[in-house]
Amino acid sequence: MGTLAGSETTQATSSGPRAGAALTSRQRVEKALAHEEPDRVPLDLGGSMTTGIHASALYRLRQGLGLEAPGTPVRVIEPFQMLGEVGPDLIEALGVDVVGVNRLNNIFGFPNEDWKPWTLFDGTPVLVPGRFNTEPGPEGDILMYPEGDHSVPPSARMPKGGFYFDALNRQEPLDDEHLEVEDNMEEFGLISDADLAHVAQEVERLWPTGKAILLNLGDTGFGDVALVPAMQRKLVKGIRDVEEWYVSLSLRPGYVRDVFERQCEIGIANLARAYEVVGDKVTAVFVTGTDFGAQQGPLASPRTYRNLFEPFHARVNSWVHAHTGWKTFIHSCGSVRALLDDIVDAGFDALNPVQTSAAGMGPEDLKQSYGDRLTFWGGGIDTQRVLPFGTPDEVRAMVHDRMRIFGRGGGFVFNTVHNVQAGVPTDNLLALYQAVADFRAY
Amino acid sequence: MPVLEELRQAVVDGQAKAAVARATQGLEEGIPAEVLLRDGLISAMQEVGRLFEEGEIFVPEMLVSARAMNATLVVLKPLLATEGSEARSEGKVVIGTVQGDLHEIGKNLVAIMLEGSGFEVVDLGTDVSPERFLEAAEAGADVVAMSALLTTTMTNMKAVVEALGRAGLRDKVRIIVGGAPITDRFASEIGADGYAPDASKAVRKVRELLAVKA
Numbered sequence: 001m002g003t004l005a006g007s008e009t010t011q012a013t014s015s016g017p018r019a020g021a022a023l024t025s026r027q028r029v030e031k032a033l034a035h036e037e038p039d040r041v042p043l044d045l046g047g048s049m050t051t052g053i054h055a056s057a058l059y060r061l062r063q064g065l066g067l068e069a070p071g072t073p074v075r076v077i078e079p080f081q082m083l084g085e086v087g088p089d090l091i092e093a094l095g096v097d098v099v100g101v102n103r104l105n106n107i108f109g110f111p112n113e114d115w116k117p118w119t120l121f122d123g124t125p126v127l128v129p130g131r132f133n134t135e136p137g138p139e140g141d142i143l144m145y146p147e148g149d150h151s152v153p154p155s156a157r158m159p160k161g162g163f164y165f166d167a168l169n170r171q172e173p174l175d176d177e178h179l180e181v182e183d184n185m186e187e188f189g190l191i192s193d194a195d196l197a198h199v200a201q202e203v204e205r206l207w208p209t210g211k212a213i214l215l216n217l218g219d220t221g222f223g224d225v226a227l228v229p230a231m232q233r234k235l236v237k238g239i240r241d242v243e244e245w246y247v248s249l250s251l252r253p254g255y256v257r258d259v260f261e262r263q264c265e266i267g268i269a270n271l272a273r274a275y276e277v278v279g280d281k282v283t284a285v286f287v288t289g290t291d292f293g294a295q296q297g298p299l300a301s302p303r304t305y306r307n308l309f310e311p312f313h314a315r316v317n318s319w320v321h322a323h324t325g326w327k328t329f330i331h332s333c334g335s336v337r338a339l340l341d342d343i344v345d346a347g348f349d350a351l352n353p354v355q356t357s358a359a360g361m362g363p364e365d366l367k368q369s370y371g372d373r374l375t376f377w378g379g380g381i382d383t384q385r386v387l388p389f390g391t392p393d394e395v396r397a398m399v400h401d402r403m404r405i406f407g408r409g410g411g412f413v414f415n416t417v418h419n420v421q422a423g424v425p426t427d428n429l430l431a432l433y434q435a436v437a438d439f440r441a442y
Numbered sequence: 443m444p445v446l447e448e449l450r451q452a453v454v455d456g457q458a459k460a461a462v463a464r465a466t467q468g469l470e471e472g473i474p475a476e477v478l479l480r481d482g483l484i485s486a487m488q489e490v491g492r493l494f495e496e497g498e499i500f501v502p503e504m505l506v507s508a509r510a511m512n513a514t515l516v517v518l519k520p521l522l523a524t525e526g527s528e529a530r531s532e533g534k535v536v537i538g539t540v541q542g543d544l545h546e547i548g549k550n551l552v553a554i555m556l557e558g559s560g561f562e563v564v565d566l567g568t569d570v571s572p573e574r575f576l577e578a579a580e581a582g583a584d585v586v587a588m589s590a591l592l593t594t595t596m597t598n599m600k601a602v603v604e605a606l607g608r609a610g611l612r613d614k615v616r617i618i619v620g621g622a623p624i625t626d627r628f629a630s631e632i633g634a635d636g637y638a639p640d641a642s643k644a645v646r647k648v649r650e651l652l653a654v655k656a
Contacts, residue, residue, distance in 0.1 A: 139569075159542050159569040163594050166544040243505060243547055250456065250502040294501065295622040296639050301500045334622075357623075384623040388593045423594045 025097035029212035029283055029413060033327045033349055033375050036410045041403055041440040044377065044415040046086030047098030047214040048286050049078050050331045050353060051378065051415045054163060056124040056422040057429060058084030064426040065093055073117060073125035079132055079144070080107045080156065080165050080226065082120070083419060091211070094433050095440075098413070099211040101282070103191075103218060104198040108132075108155070109147040109232025121161050122422065134158075143168075146234045155231040163422040167229035171241035181258045183238030187230045188219060188263055191270040200277040207281050214329065216286035217274060219267035220316050222260050222309055223249075224290045249304055256308055264312045268319050280325040284350060287316055293334020296359045305339050310346045317347030329377060333418065335359040337366075344373045353418040354379030354406075363405045376406045377413040381432060387416065388424050392431035399435035407442070414440065445471060446481050449514070453486035454493075456506030458513040465514045475521035480560075483511050483518075487558025491642035501551070504641070508554040515557075531562040533584040533652050538566035538575060539621075540590045540598040548621060549589035551641035556587075559645045572598075572605040579611050585648055588634075590621040599624075600632040607633075616651040620644060 022039045023031065031038035044051045053061070059074050067089055075085040086096065104111050106129070114130025131148030140160035146152060156165040191199075199215070206213055221227045225242045239245050239255075248256055271285065290309070292299055317328045327349035336343070336351075337360035343351065354376045356363050363379060380402050381387050386394050406412040414436055420429070445468045452461035468478050490507045493499040499507075535556050539549045546568045557563045564583070566574055579586055586606065590596040599619050606612050617634040629637035635651055638644035 141569075157544065159544055162542045162544075164592075243550070246502045246547070247505050247509065248502075250506045297497065297500075299501050301503075304500070304502070384593055385625075421593055 024210035026210055026212045026283060028097050032410045032413055033284065034410065035372060035375070037407075037442045038410065040442055041407045041436075042097040042212070042413045043095055043436055043440065044098040044214075044413050045090075045094060045096045045420075046083075047096075047100045047212075048216055048329075048331075048352075049081065049083065049100075049102075050289055050418055051098070052078065052081075052083040053086065053420040054422040055082050055084035055126050056120055056122055056163060057420045057424050058086070058090075059124045059126075060424070060426040061420075061429045061433075062090060064430045065090070067093065071125055073127045075112075075115060075127045076118070076129075076132075077112055078106060079128060080231070081419060082126075082164055082422075084126070088209075095437065097212055098214055098283075099206050099209065100214045100216060100286075101199055101202040101206065101278075102216050104195045105232065107226070107231055108144060120163070120422075121158075122163070144231070146232050149234060152234040155229065155233075167226075167231050167242070169241050170229065170236050171239070171244055172237065174239065174244065176252070179252070179255055180238070181255065181262060184259045185262050186237065187233055188266050190266065191217065191219075191273055196273055196277060199274055203278040203281050212283040213281060214284050214286055215274065215278070215282045215326070217267070217270050219263060219270050220287050220312075222263060222288055222290055222312050223256065224288060226289065246299075249300055249308060253304075253308055260308070260312045264315055267316060271316070271320065272323065275324050275326075282324075282326055284327040284329050285320060285324075286329045286331070287320075287348070288313065289331040291331075291333040292339055293332055293336040293355065293358055295334060295357075297335050298338050299334065302338050302342060305342055310342050313343075313346035313348070321347065327375075333358075335361055337361055340366075340370055340374070344370065348374065350375040350377040350413070352377040353415065355417050356402075357382045357384045357417065363402060367405050367408060371406075371409065371411050375411045375413060378415040378417055379406055380414040380436070381416050383417045383419075383421060387428055387432065388421065390428065392427045395428050395431040396435040399432060400439050403436075403439040407440075446473070446478070449478060449482035450486040450489070453483060453507055453510045453514065454489050456503060456510050458506075458510040461510040461514045462517055465517050469517075469521070474525060475518045476525055478514075479518055479522065483514055484558055484560055487511060487555060490558070491555055491645065494640070495642050501547070504551060505547075508551065508558075511554065511558055532560040533648070534562045534564065534582060535585040535587055535648065536564045536566065536575065536578040536583040537587040538570035538578075538589070539568040540588050540595050540602065541569055541571050542598060543590050543592055543595035544568045545589070545591040545621075548591070548641070552587060552589065552620065552638075552644045555641040555645050556648060559649075561585075561645075561648065572601045575602045576605045576609055576611075579606060579615055580609065583615055584652055585616045585618060587618045587620070587644070587648070589619075590624065593623050596621065596623050596628065599634065603633045616648075618644065618647055618651065 028038040028042045046052045077085045110131035115127040118128040133148040135143045142158040143154035144156040329350045330348045331352040335358035449464035618636045619634045636647045638647040
């Protein structure tokens with residue numbers, strides 16, 4: 001095995017329950033979430049759709065670590081952002097502590113099964129699900145179809161040379177006089193028995209690994225613009241254009257609130273059903289990935305957050321805390337410093353991705369001001385400049401710094417700021433995880 | 443003139459229907475389209491920019507004001523052409539999101555704020571190749587404005603700067619860049635003339651680059 005083989009890696013493999021061993025991964029994450037210092041800072045890579053790694057970067061990392069022969073494809077487990085599967089061998093090699101459980105179907109509405117070969121624009125060999133049925137677009141781009149069904153218009157597009165898909169705008173003309181809440185609810189409903197069985201099976205499969213399980217049912221996103229276009233639906237009604245959705249926060253708050261009200265009922269009902277089958281084998285639940293921050297400040301006003309979002313976040317968090325042992329997780333990109341008091345009031349336990357490169361998101365200040373109330377699940381390294389464009393030494397120095405600052409007193413799960421993106425040099429990827437191994441011990 | 447003030451306020455508040463109604467009323471009262479544009483729309487968008495910079499309003503409100511302005515422009519534009527007031531443009535800006543990048547909300551906000559400040563804006567859309575930027579610049583532009591959200595696409599900005607250089611246009615156009623991962627430092631590294639962190643400051647930067655009086 002590659003550069004990370006060493007005493008730390010050997011220790012890191014001891015995450016299964018074992019007499020006399022260090023903490024299990026699950027215990028490590030639980031301690032961090034309880035704001036206590038575990039034996040070392042827990043590490044997430046691939047536990048959710050916002051804490052993963054792009055297939056192209058994953059391939060480089062695996063190759064760099066010597067995990068397999070050149071040309072061995074990696075699986076794409078999230079075909080929108082093209083995230084790769086962080087398999088058991090990599091989990092072991094890096095000492096990853098978190099694994100994710102999601103619903104049966106991915107964001108385009110088909111299951112991750114029947115793998116077939118595919119190649120990224122940059123030449124990376126990958127495996128994609130059998131119903132990843134793309135078509136070449138008119139400009140050398142690639143079109144993606146809901147449920148892989150070519151008989152309906154495509155719902156997403158990867159530009160020529162691109163690394164990700166983006167939703168195509170399938171917005172039908174809007175008539176405010178006849179806007180029906182049901183139109184924005186078509187993809188929401190009580191979780192099916194098949195879906196529930198899948199969640200239960202996944203949790204049972206992963207439980208013996210001793211890893212902390214992060215559950216994401218996807219119902220409580222409340223306006224996550226990755227989900228608003230409903231790329232898994234063959235036909236869409238309601239408000240599906242991302243810009244129109246943002247505008248609606250200002251123009252149609254009553255409609256948005258009505259949609260959220262319905263989503264909240266369904267979301268809590270589904271969490272309850274999931275809890276019946278998985279119990280406290282889950283460590284944390286991914287509640288929402290709605291981005292409230294831009295680079296320079298909040299995307300929406302703190303007042304909008306308080307009026308439209310916080311009541312629903314609070315309801316979900318209260319339910320989880322009252323009925324389960326789970327912790328709650330919010331992902332919001334960008335500068336959210338101005339919203340953090342409200343996010344804490346809403347009852348969230350963990351914040352991700354902690355975009356330290358955005359305005360007002362300095363690590364020292366965040367830790368100082370919110371470290372006793374929020375677990376920082378991210379913020380481990382800047383992915384806008386240092387990781388893709390910095391030197392391996394800069395990467396190492398930043399990881400050291402972040403471990404020291406965010407790790408103080410627990411309350412830190414190491415993760416890059418959002419997914420590791422394509423285009424990161426292999427040397428920087430190796431420097432990143434070597435530094436994690438070197439500096440994570442308390 | 444209350445109708446002008448009402449038009450201005452309707453745009454600031456993002457009331458598209460009211461803005462169109464006030465503009466139409468203004469025209470009926472004999473106010474020239476150019477005055478409605480300058481003292482109604484442009485003045486309103488300046489106020490929107492100010493409110494945004496001061497953290498009074500955010501992206502959704504800015505988008506709503508932009509829509510109100512656009513709806514009103516549909517009414518005013520044919521008249522502006524007949525009044526022959528197009529020469530009054532502050533300058534021509536070619537704008538687009540760079541190749542490989544489909545994100546447009548930030549770019550659209552910059553375009554609308556520039557338009558709302560009296561610039562002529564040619565919006566090339568998203569996933570714009572260096573060739574298309576070059577073509578549009580060759581057709582006549584004072585400024586080329588590029589946007590990127592992704593670390594995987596921001597590097598494509600350099601190709602546009604180089605293409606403009608090779609075509610001998612580098613001294614004729616000013617280049618401004620923006621988008622989440624972009625910084626001043628990156629702008630100078632790729633040889634751009636300026637960077638702006640948001641739509642309102644982008645207008646100021648373009649004015650500064652062209653030395654147009656506010």
